Amino acid sequence: MTRGASVEFAGVSKQYGLVTALRPTSLVIAQGEFFAFLGPSGSGKSTLLGTVAGFIPPSEGRVLIEGSDVTAMPPHRRNIGMVFQNYALFPYLTVAQNIAFPLRMRRLPRGEIARRVDRALEMVRLGDFGGRMPAQLSGGQQQRVALARAAVYDPPLLLMDEPLGALDKTLREEMQEELRQFHRVVGATILYVTHDQQEAAAMADRMAIMNHGAVEQAGPPRDLYARPENSFVARFLGEANVLRVVAADPVAAGRLHLRTEEGPALLACGSPPAGIACIRPEDIAIAEAPIERENCFRGRIVDIVHVAGSIRYSVAIAANCTLSVRVRSDRRTAVLPMDAAVHVGWDAQDALVLPS
Ligand SMILES: Nc1ncnc2c1ncn2[C@@H]1O[C@H](COP(=O)(O)OP(=O)(O)OP(=O)(O)O)[C@@H](O)[C@H]1O
Numbered sequence: 052m053t054r055g056a057s058v059e060f061a062g063v064s065k066q067y068g069l070v071t072a073l074r075p076t077s078l079v080i081a082q083g084e085f086f087a088f089l090g091p092s093g094s095g096k097s098t099l100l101g102t103v104a105g106f107i108p109p110s111e112g113r114v115l116i117e118g119s120d121v122t123a124m125p126p127h128r129r130n131i132g133m134v135f136q137n138y139a140l141f142p143y144l145t146v147a148q149n150i151a152f153p154l155r156m157r158r159l160p161r162g163e164i165a166r167r168v169d170r171a172l173e174m175v176r177l178g179d180f181g182g183r184m185p186a187q188l189s190g191g192q193q194q195r196v197a198l199a200r201a202a203v204y205d206p207p208l209l210l211m212d213e214p215l216g217a218l219d220k221t222l223r224e225e226m227q228e229e230l231r232q233f234h235r236v237v238g239a240t241i242l243y244v245t246h247d248q249q250e251a252a253a254m255a256d257r258m259a260i261m262n263h264g265a266v267e268q269a270g271p272p273r274d275l276y277a278r279p280e281n282s283f284v285a286r287f288l289g290e291a292n293v294l295r296v297v298a299a300d301p302v303a304a305g306r307l308h309l310r311t312e313e314g315p316a317l318l319a320c321g322s323p324p325a326g327i328a329c330i331r332p333e334d335i336a337i338a339e340a341p342i343e344r345e346n347c348f349r350g351r352i353v354d355i356v357h358v359a360g361s362i363r364y365s366v367a368i369a370a371n372c373t374l375s376v377r378v379r380s381d382r383r384t385a386v387l388p389m390d391a392a393v394h395v396g397w398d399a400q401d402a403l404v405l406p407s
Pocket residue numbers: 067070071072073090091092093094095096097098099246
């Protein structure tokens with residue numbers, strides 16, 4: 052098992068003329084961590100990875116791998132494995148020859164190459180596929196060959212930029228599980244770019260949410276979901292009902308009475324400044340009878356969507372305010388009808404109060 056390499060971004064930024072691709076970013080990724088970068092298109096994810104790979108020289112700042120400054124080091128000397136979305140295999144080489152390629156470049160002895168290629172093929176569960184040509188493989192199998200080729204020389208650091216982007220949903224989910232397994236076995240540090248929040252949350256030890264060339268927040272997926280620091284993170288991860296706060300009055304210890312632009316007045320936990328209040332759809336209870344929670348509103352069901360394992364109701368509680376409510380469901384769950392008069396409710400602690 053390889054010892055993963057630590058990575059440090061120290062004030063790294065990238066400017067293309069007037070375009071700011073990356074604002075000064077500082078972040079430390081620990082040895083062996085599976086770290087995901089998540090964010091909308093154009094938020095700077097690939098740029099950040101490119102500065103580690105060495106393809107993109109930063110405008111300012113330094114990149115350190117295992118504590119040494121690699122900012123000026125050429126890419127091929129950084130000892131990094133890479134897997135990219137359409138990182139094509141060499142079409143005229145067999146699977147085994149593709150995987151052997153980086154080892155031949157490094158002039159390893161023949162026997163050693165054969166041994167390592169076999170091991171890499173086993174690792175991605177393609178033991179019998181060494182003699183095939185890439186065109187004779189499915190998309191997922193090709194992706195596994197690319198992974199084997201990136202990992203065959205035991206790099207302590209692997210960069211992956213949307214490696215599953217081209218695969219269908221089922222295959223993606225299978226490959227996510229395999230990548231996690233792979234990470235456990237090889238022990239390398241993995242920097243992983245995706246714009247799929249479920250993928251990031253399913254795989255990463257920690258993740259950074261990027262927006263407009265900056266990291267908005269970094270931490271374990273669960274923490275980011277439960278304690279987003281701003282409205283971008285709250286909205287980007289999962290769903291959130293967002294109400295705009297026009298006045299916040301402290302009422303008791305840690306409790307705020309909020310008046311909102313949308314109309315409803317709420318009781319929430321937090322302290323000023325309060326810009327918005329976010330309530331997750333799964334934290335809201337719904338019933339025909341009044342609900343005994345600190346916040347309870349009458350409303351009317353205006354939409355119902357069935358998704359795997361849950362039902363999502365849209366409930367209008369004011370002219371200007373429709374809340375999304377998600378309840379878990381199975382075959383026995385009674386579904387409330389469209390247009391039903393209902394109550395929705397949640398406790399003060401279920402609303403997150405954030406600066407806007
Ligand atoms: N060579 C370049 N010249 C000018 N602008 C660039 C260049 N490369 C990237 N950019 C800009 O920098 C920003 C960040 O790009 P980047 O490729 O890092 O985004 P990303 O988060 O990887 O997006 P995606 O999810 O679409 O891959 C974008 O606005 C992009 O247009």
